Each structure stands twice: as structure tokens, then as C-alpha cells.
Amino acid sequence: MTPSRAVEAFARRHHYRPYEALPWVAAVASYFVFPDYLALGAQILATILFALSADLVLGYAGIVTLGHAAFFGTGAYVAGILAAHGWGEPITGLLAGAVAAAVLGFLSGLVVLRTTGLALLMQTLVVATMVAEAANKASFITGGDDGLQGMEVWPIFGRFRFDLFGHTSYLYCLSALFLCWLAVRRMVHSPFGRSLTGIRENVRRMHAIGAPVARRRLIIYIISAALAGISGGLIAQTTQFVSLSFLSLERSGTVLIMLIIGGVGRLYGAFIGVPLYMVAQNRFSEIDPVYWYFWIGLLMVFIVVFARGGVLGLFDQFQR
Amino acid sequence: MNAPALETRGLHKSFGALTVANAVDFRLESGARQALIGPNGAGKTTFVELVTGALRPSAGQINLDGADVTDLPQAARVKRGLVRTFQITALFRGLSILENVTLAICERQGIGGGLFWPAGRYRAAIEEAHALLEQVGLEDEALSPVTTLAYGRQRLVEIAISLALSPKVMLLDEPAAGVPSAESGTIIEVIERLPTDIAMLIIEHDMDLVFRLAQRITVLVQGSILVEGTPEEIAADPEVRRVYLGERPRR
Numbered sequence: 001m002t003p004s005r006a007v008e009a010f011a012r013r014h015h016y017r018p019y020e021a022l023p024w025v026a027a028v029a030s031y032f033v034f035p036d037y038l039a040l041g042a043q044i045l046a047t048i049l050f051a052l053s054a055d056l057v058l059g060y061a062g063i064v065t066l067g068h069a070a071f072f073g074t075g076a077y078v079a080g081i082l083a084a085h086g087w088g089e090p091i092t093g094l095l096a097g098a099v100a101a102a103v104l105g106f107l108s109g110l111v112v113l114r115t116t117g118l119a120l121l122m123q124t125l126v127v128a129t130m131v132a133e134a135a136n137k138a139s140f141i142t143g144g145d146d147g148l149q150g151m152e153v154w155p156i157f158g159r160f161r162f163d164l165f166g167h168t169s170y171l172y173c174l175s176a177l178f179l180c181w182l183a184v185r186r187m188v189h190s191p192f193g194r195s196l197t198g199i200r201e202n203v204r205r206m207h208a209i210g211a212p213v214a215r216r217r218l219i220i221y222i223i224s225a226a227l228a229g230i231s232g233g234l235i236a237q238t239t240q241f242v243s244l245s246f247l248s249l250e251r252s253g254t255v256l257i258m259l260i261i262g263g264v265g266r267l268y269g270a271f272i273g274v275p276l277y278m279v280a281q282n283r284f285s286e287i288d289p290v291y292w293y294f295w296i297g298l299l300m301v302f303i304v305v306f307a308r309g310g311v312l313g314l315f316d317q318f319q320r
Numbered sequence: 321m322n323a324p325a326l327e328t329r330g331l332h333k334s335f336g337a338l339t340v341a342n343a344v345d346f347r348l349e350s351g352a353r354q355a356l357i358g359p360n361g362a363g364k365t366t367f368v369e370l371v372t373g374a375l376r377p378s379a380g381q382i383n384l385d386g387a388d389v390t391d392l393p394q395a396a397r398v399k400r401g402l403v404r405t406f407q408i409t410a411l412f413r414g415l416s417i418l419e420n421v422t423l424a425i426c427e428r429q430g431i432g433g434g435l436f437w438p439a440g441r442y443r444a445a446i447e448e449a450h451a452l453l454e455q456v457g458l459e460d461e462a463l464s465p466v467t468t469l470a471y472g473r474q475r476l477v478e479i480a481i482s483l484a485l486s487p488k489v490m491l492l493d494e495p496a497a498g499v500p501s502a503e504s505g506t507i508i509e510v511i512e513r514l515p516t517d518i519a520m521l522i523i524e525h526d527m528d529l530v531f532r533l534a535q536r537i538t539v540l541v542q543g544s545i546l547v548e549g550t551p552e553e554i555a556a557d558p559e560v561r562r563v564y565l566g567e568r569p570r571r
């Protein structure tokens with residue numbers, strides 16, 4: 001064995017693998033194969049971004065959060081309120097949502113990331129509840145319980161109108177997800193991304209090798225918040241509606257469930273878990289709306305007992 | 321006279337009613353080979369945690385190479401060359417051996433926070449990590465998950481990680497603990513071959529090993545330094561024999 005073979009393999013690890021094209025092939029194919037479901041498809045794509053953002057904090061940095069909807073909802077409300085008050089330009093609206101969510105991530109991260117484990121979980125929950133309550137109180141601008149109405153989203157680049165069938169929405173969400181995925185993928189393979197994995201794997205060791213752990217955790221929290229904000233903004237703009245449920249505990253919990261179904265800390269868990277969950281929800285809730293949560297609960301039990309790594313974890317097991 | 325590589329003055333720490341560091345005045349000269357011994361629960365590991373900044377002392381001062389580092393965070397002390405290993409192996413369990421070491425190199429080189437380029441682009445860091453694996457004899461398994469190694473060889477990864485940080489002061493917390501004696505030989509050889517400009521403090525129970533590796537020995541009992549001296553002085557000290565050596569027959 002040549003001395004540098006291991007080095008070579010290590011240095012090539014970030015190269016693209018053929019299977020990484022699969023989600024994009026599937027997404028483009030779905031556009032043509034399911035023209036009647038493009039609105040749902042757009043929601044799925046935007047939600048994948050939400051789950052991807054949650055994967056960064058939960059799966060990579062090991063930050064357990066039950067409050068990620070705070071960032072999702074903030075992005076949605078900011079993009080929504082702008083569109084309802086005369087600024088319907090979608091891309092700047094999305095960016096404004098991302099910035100607002102990032103600021104919230106920074107401010108709340110300064111406080112909640114001082115703790116870990118259960119205390120951290122509770123604090124993220126508290127932050128999300130406070131944001132939801134603030135949105136409820138500020139009903140003059142958020143619409144409160146009735147939801148935010150009257151959004152007017154302009155055509156993308158001044159040219160592509162949001163149509164009733166969801167063609168534009170689908171491609172808009174797909175493009176946004178693709179760009180964010182490129183950035184996220186780049187980041188998780190960077191030394192910063194690897195150091196997050198280090199923090200998750202052994203935080204004491206990370207301190208002992210002189211890593212500024214608190215700063216790294218805060219940075220990823222901010223980035224993740226921004227991505228969640230973009231996701232919320234996408235859904236606000238494409239459905240032209242925002243409600244308090246965007247900030248709810250249920251929203252924070254559901255995204256974790258979807259991520260766990262797909263597989264946590266693997267970058268592609270979101271791409272599997274979210275479509276599975278949302279398509280199943282769409283189907284089941286037509287057939288059996290009452291018991292939808294029962295089936296999801298049963299599935300979660302199954303995953304926790306038999307498939308810790310989610311669907312992607314099962315693939316790993318079969319490879320061995 | 322040169323400032324000692326590491327010095328503590330009046331170091332104090334208690335957990336509730338239990339005092340685990342009691343007015344500890346300690347010196348480690350640069351390039352020294354020194355051992356810290358003492359019964360289980362004497363506070364040896366706590367001393368390492370205090371010195372490295374993982375724990376905050378309730379009183380006292382810690383100097384590194386003459387500079388007060390008592391209020392510096394752990395990361396800043398590592399940057400100044402203060403490095404420790406763990407009594408119970410603390411590795412990145414899900415990662416390969418090579419990456420365990422590479423992460424440390426990246427932090428030392430200040431590239432650990434880089435967001436843009438892939439880690440694989442930093443070839444020099446990866447090659448340096450690989451060279452360290454060769455130094456401790458783990459290069460053949462570089463890409464294996466670190467958990468596939470036998471425990472004794474995981475201890476070598478511990479040492480390789482600390483070497484990756486260019487240590488000036490190395491605190492080895494029972495580096496051969498839990499390792500079958502058949503495997504501990506390699507660990508000892510690696511420690512013996514450490515560059516002599518590194519000041520080394522080794523915590524160890526095996527007295528043969530202590531006498532072989534250390535030029536000076538500090539004995540810690542219930543958080544206080546009982547005595548310090550050359551191996552011969554320690555071996556002859558009646559108090560030490562009573563509280564420590566006597567309890568533990570030589571292996």
C-alpha cells in the first residue's frame with residue numbers, strides 16, 4: 001500500500017457521487033409526471049429545505065431543538081408581511097425573511113446555546129412559544145388568529161407569474177432548494193462542517209483540541225435559522241398565506257419526525273423523509289383523516305425500534 | 321532562571337464538601353519528564369481538568385510558560401501548547417482514525433472554522449495527520465472507524481491527537497489504563513520517544529512504568545501534594561510508602 005492512499009481517499013471524500021443526482025432527477029421528473037400535484041410538490045420541496053436546516057443543527061451539530069418553527073415562521077411572516085404591504089418582489093422578500101430568521105437565531109442562540117440536552121430543548125421551545133405569542137399579539141400586522149391575508153407576490157424576475165397550477169411555484173422552490181443544498185453540501189464538507197460532526201461526536205474532545213465550540217455552535221445555529229427562514233418564506237409566497245401554525249410546536253415537531261424518518265445527520269435524510277411523510281399524509285388523510293397521527297406514531301415506534309438511522313440507515317445496513 | 325512550562329499556585333477546587341484540590345503549588349519545568357501519582361480519587365484527573373480549563377478553580381492561579389492563563393478559555397490554552405489526553409478514551413467515535421487526527425490538525429492550523437473549501441483541499445493537514453499515524457504505527461488502519469480498533473490502539477489515537485496540537489506541555493492521564501499489558505508496550509514506547517522539548521506530566525499507577533518514564537514524581541493525596549522528588553526519594557519516603565506504595569503491591 002502506498003503511503004498516501006488513505007490521504008488520497010480522504011481528500012476525495014467531498015467529490016460528487018452519482019447517487020447524489022437522484023433527488024434532482026426525481027424532482028425534475030415529478031414536474032412532468034405529476035402535473036396535477038405541483039402545488040403539493042412545491043410545499044414538499046420547501047419543507048425539504050426546512051428539514052435540511054434542522055438536520056444541520058440536530059444531525060451535524062447535535063443541537064436538539066424543538067423550536068425550529070420560530071425561524072421558519074419568522075421567515076414566512078417577514079416575506080408575507082412585505083408582500084401584503086406593497087413589496088411583493090419574491091427573491092428580496094425571501095432574503096429579508098432569511099435575514100430576520102438569522103437575527104433571531106443569533107439573539108436566541110446567544111442564550112439557549114449556553115445549555116445542552118434537555119435544558120436546551122426546553123429553551124428552544126420557550127423561544128418558539130414567545131415568538132408565536134408575539135405574532136399573536138401583533139395581530140394588527142400579522143393578522144393574528146385569522147392569519148395573514150392579502151399577500152400579493154410579484155412575478156419572479158418580473159417575468160414568471162405564480163400560476164394557479166403551481167408550475168412557477170414548483171420551479172421556484174426547486175431552484176431555491178437546489179441553491180441552498182449546494183451551499184449546505186459545501187459547508188458540511190468544509191473543515192467547519194467536519195468540526196460540527198466533531199462537536200456532535202465528542203464535545204469534550206472538541207474542547208480539548210482547542211476548538212471554539214460555542215462560536216461554532218452559534219454560527220451553525222444562525223445559518224440553520226436563515227435556511228429555515230427561506231423555507232418559511234417559500235411556503236408563504238407560494239401559498240400566499242401565513243398563519244400562527246407556522247410558528248407552532250407541531251411544526252417544529254413534525255419537521256423532526258420527517259427528518260428522523262429519512263435519517264438524521266446524512267444530508268439526504270430530508271430528501272427522503274419529507275416526501276415520504278407529506279405524500280403519505282396527503283394520501284392517508286383522504287382515506288383515514290382521523291387516524292393519520294396513529295399511523296405516524298406507529299411508524300415512529302417502528303423506526304425507533306428497528307431503524308435508528310431512518311430510511312437511509314436501512315440502506316447502510318443492507319450494504320454491510 | 322526560565323519560567324516553568326506549567327505552574328500552579330494555591331490551586332483550589334471542591335465539589336460540595338469534597339475538596340479535590342487543596343492549595344496545590346505545582347511546577348513542571350520545560351522539557352521535564354514528571355509523574356503525578358496518588359490513590360484513586362486523589363484528584364489527579366481533576367487537576368488536569370483545572371489546568372486545562374475544562375473546570376474552573378475556586379481559587380489559585382495557573383501559569384503557562386510564565387503567563388497567567390487562569391482566566392483563559394480552554395481553546396486559548398491549547399493554542400499555547402497545553403494539551404491533555406483522557407483517562408477514559410475520548411475520541412470521535414463515528415469518524416475514521418485519520419479524521420480524528422485531522423480535526424485536531426485543522427484546529428491547530430486555524431482552519432477548523434473554514435466554511436468554503438472542502439476539508440479534502442487541505443492536503444497538508446491530512447498528510448501531517450497521516451504522518452502522525454505512522455509515528456504511532458496506525459497508518460494501515462487510517463481509514464477505518466476508530467471504534468474498530470482494540471482499546472489499546474485507541475489509546476494511541478489519543479496520543480496522536482494530542483501530538484497533532486504541537487504540544488509544549490503534555491498531560492497524559494493514565495495513558496495505559498485499561499490496556500492489557502501485552503498491548504501497553506507500544507504505548508510506553510511511543511511515550512518514551514516523545515520529543516524531549518515537550519514537558520510531560522504522566523499520571524500512572526504502574527510504579528515500574530513511573531520509575532522508567534519519570535525523572536521527578538509528585539504524590540497527590542486527597543487533593544494535596546504530599547511530597548515531590550526524584551524516584552529514589554519517593555521510593556524511600558516512609559510517608560509515601562505508608563499511604564500509597566504500601567497499599568499497592570508492585571506489579
Ligand SMILES: Nc1ncnc2c1ncn2[C@@H]1O[C@H](COP(=O)(O)OP(=O)(O)O)[C@@H](O)[C@H]1O
Nearest residue numbers: 335338340358359360361362363364365366367
Ligand atoms: N464533576 C464532579 N462532581 C463531583 N465530584 C467529582 C467530580 N469529578 C470528580 N469528583 C470526585 O472528585 C474526586 C477526585 O476525582 P479524580 O480527580 O477523578 O481522581 P483521580 O483521577 O485521582 O482518581 C473523586 O472522589 C471523585 O468522585
Ligand SMILES: [Mg+2]
Nearest residue numbers: 364365366407
Ligand atoms: Mg483519574
